[in-house]
Amino acid sequence: MIGVDAERKGTIRKGVRAISAIYQAQVPMIEIILRKVFGVGGAGMINGHGLHQRYAWPSGDWGSLPVEGGVQVAYRRELEESENPEELLQTLMEKNGVDSLAI
Numbered sequence: 001m002i003g004v005d006a007e008r009k010g011t012i013r014k015g016v017r018a019i020s021a022i023y024q025a026q027v028p029m030i031e032i033i034l035r036k037v038f039g040v041g042g043a044g045m046i047n048g049h050g051l052h053q054r055y056a057w058p059s060g061d062w063g064s065l066p067v068e069g070g071v072q073v074a075y076r077r078e079l080e081e082s083e084n085p086e087e088l089l090q091t092l093m094e095k096n097g098v099d100s101l102a103i
Helices: 004-009 011-024 039-043 067-074 076-081 085-095
Strands: 029-033 036-038 052-056 061-063
Touching: 004 011, 011 039, 036 039, 067 076, 067 085, 076 085
Parallel strands: 029 052, 036 061
Antiparallel strands: none
């Protein structure tokens, strides 16, 4: 949901409205994570104030944005220009404190 198409469709505007509604709600909430939820989407799923419960299906995976993807995005140009991108990626992962390449 990143890029010009998402901007034209107003994706972030609609997402902000949904998150705003969640944070203004004053009712108990239950969230059920079935698959993956990261970043702003994960933060906006449930209001941290008041009664709330979080359940996860065994396939549920959540947290902050995965560091591995961030390293690849931050160093994309260097990786594209490198003669050995796999080796450079491994070096960058180690430099940034990432243990694995499980992306």
